[in-house]
Amino acid sequence: MTEEHLDLLDDSGQAGVAELRGALLDVLGGGVPPASILGQQRLKSRVFRLRVETDGGTRSLIVKRLDPATARRNQLVAERWLPLMGLGDVAPAVLGVAADRNGRWSWHIHEDLGDWNLKGENDPARVKVALEAIGRLHTLAAEHPLLPECRRQGGDLGIHYFASNLRDAVRGLAALQPPHVDLSAERADLRDRLLARLHRLLDDQPRRAQALEEFGGPETLLHGDLWTTNTFVVPTPDGLRAKLIDWDHAGVGPVSYDLSTFLYRFPAGLRPWMLDCYREAVRKAGWRLPGRSELNLLFDTAECARYANRVIWPVMAFLQERADWAFAELAEVDGWFEALEPVLPA
Numbered sequence: 001m002t003e004e005h006l007d008l009l010d011d012s013g014q015a016g017v018a019e020l021r022g023a024l025l026d027v028l029g030g031g032v033p034p035a036s037i038l039g040q041q042r043l044k045s046r047v048f049r050l051r052v053e054t055d056g057g058t059r060s061l062i063v064k065r066l067d068p069a070t071a072r073r074n075q076l077v078a079e080r081w082l083p084l085m086g087l088g089d090v091a092p093a094v095l096g097v098a099a100d101r102n103g104r105w106s107w108h109i110h111e112d113l114g115d116w117n118l119k120g121e122n123d124p125a126r127v128k129v130a131l132e133a134i135g136r137l138h139t140l141a142a143e144h145p146l147l148p149e150c151r152r153q154g155g156d157l158g159i160h161y162f163a164s165n166l167r168d169a170v171r172g173l174a175a176l177q178p179p180h181v182d183l184s185a186e187r188a189d190l191r192d193r194l195l196a197r198l199h200r201l202l203d204d205q206p207r208r209a210q211a212l213e214e215f216g217g218p219e220t221l222l223h224g225d226l227w228t229t230n231t232f233v234v235p236t237p238d239g240l241r242a243k244l245i246d247w248d249h250a251g252v253g254p255v256s257y258d259l260s261t262f263l264y265r266f267p268a269g270l271r272p273w274m275l276d277c278y279r280e281a282v283r284k285a286g287w288r289l290p291g292r293s294e295l296n297l298l299f300d301t302a303e304c305a306r307y308a309n310r311v312i313w314p315v316m317a318f319l320q321e322r323a324d325w326a327f328a329e330l331a332e333v334d335g336w337f338e339a340l341e342p343v344l345p346a
Contacts, residue, residue, distance in 0.1 A: 008037055014046070014065060016100030020107040023098035027061070027109050028054060049112060060112035061095070070248045071097070071106035073154055077247040081150055081221060085141050090133060092243055113243055116235070118228035122270060126233040126240060128277045133242035134226070134262065135281025138255045141221035142285075147252050150221050157222050157253030159209045162301055165308035166205070170198050172315035180319065187327050190334060194311060197337050201304055208301045215290040216254035216298060224249030226261040255282075256298035263343045264303065271344055296342040307336050 008021050038058065039051040046065040051058060066074065078094045096109035118130060141147075155161070176183060176191050183191065223230070223244050232243045259278065263271045279289050289295065310333050318326035 008040070008050070015102075015105045016065065016098060016107055019098040019100055020063060020109075023096040023107065023109060024050075024052075024061075024063070027096040028052065028059075060114075062110045062112050064108050064110070064246075065105050066108060066248070068099070068103065068106055071099075071108060073250055074108060074247050076149075076153055077250050081141075081146055081250075084146060085144055085221070087137055087140055090137055090242070090244055091247060092245060110245075113232045113234055113245070116232045118231045118233060118265075121228065122266065124273075127266075127270075127274060129233050129240045130231050130242045131262075131274060131277040132281045133244070134223075134258065135278050137223070137244070138220045138258070139282050139285035139287060142218040144221070147219060147221065150250070151252040155224070155249065155251035157224060157251040157257045157302075158216070158219070159205075159212050159301075161251075161253065161257075162208065162305040162308075163202075163205055165305050165312065166198050166202050169308045169311035169315070170195060170202070172312055172319065173198070175319055176315065190327065190331055194330065194334055194337075197334075198308060198311070201308070208297065211294065211297050212254055212256075212301065215294045216256060217287065217289075219252050220255060222251055222253050222255075222258045223247060224251050224258070226258045228262075228265045231262070254298065256295065257302040260299035260302040260343055261306075263299070268341075268345050275344065292344050296344055299343040300340070303340065304337075307333055307340075310336075 008017060008024065036053050037050060038053050039049075041049040043049055043062075048063050050061045050063060052061060053059075075094055075097065078091045082088050082090055092110045092113060094108050095111060096107075098107040098109075099105070100107075118126065121127070173191050173195050175181075177188075225246060225248060226244070230244060230246045232245065233240050234243060259275075263274060266274060275289075275295075282289070290298075311330065314323070314326035314329040317323035
């Protein structure tokens with residue numbers, strides 16, 4: 001079968017579809033045996049599920065369009081970092097890669113894991129398997145010689161991430177005043193509330209840095225975006241197996257960064273049990289987690305860093321383009337700060 005016969009995302013408006021067709025044919029064996037697209041489902045704006053029929057049967061694949069830096073990071077995770085750390089089974093393999101001719105986008109092709117992510121899922125058996133996999137990732141990658149490369153190609157998600165996001169957010173908010181812009185009273189009040197929150201966090205940076213130094217544990221490879229939608233627990237003939245997808249934000253830092261993201265996705269009453277599962281998983285490597293109050297401070301530091309990051313981009317959009325949606329997003333972030341509670345109940 002030739003590329004012309006592969007009716008792929010024709011009306012999607014996506015860049016690089018022609019290049020994707022060629023890569024998909026390679027994944028399917030160079031067009032022998034013949035194949036056809038049975039179905040195409042948009043999962044996100046740049047992520048699609050494809051059902052492909054070949055003489056060997058029906059196959060389901062995921063294709064995802066990424067910017068070049070993110071594509072490179074995901075490929076390094078799957079093909080270099082995790083395998084060299086003894087973790088090659090934690091992420092789905094990259095079956096094929098296609099870059100558009102202008103170099104602005106890359107497509108990745110993965111095997112479809114189905115609908116086995118943990119979104120809305122509180123089944124203890126599946127959650128425990130996920131936590132054991134996360135603990136295995138963190139302990140095997142801790143202090144690994146590859147971490148400098150992971151930090152360079154990924155990011156630094158420790159105290160530097162906290163401090164730099166706060167400074168960048170403050171810098172942007174401070175520019176939202178005359179003569180640069182003329183804000184309504186309501187928008188000026190929102191700007192001032194966010195500035196006050198961020199300045200308090202900056203003033204508290206030394207205490208939080210000390211806590212991370214004392215209680216944060218060794219640096220390790222982090223998934224960086226450990227939502228339940230990125231965490232799959234798949235039934236196999238050998239039992240449940242966890243897979244982590246979408247390593248777009250992978251980096252290096254303390255385990256509290258990943259743990260806080262994951263724990264916040266579950267009801268507060270379930271989190272102490274979940275933390276015990278993780279604690280038991282890492283105990284096998286000789287790790288001992290700090291107490292509840294120390295962990296809550298580490299978790300809060302990671303979450304506030306992420307909130308500060310979410311301030312930066314709408315501010316930039318408003319300063320550069322006068323984007324109308326910017327203040328709605330800032331109001332949402334302000335609401336997150338207001339509603340933030342400790343991960344672990346007192």
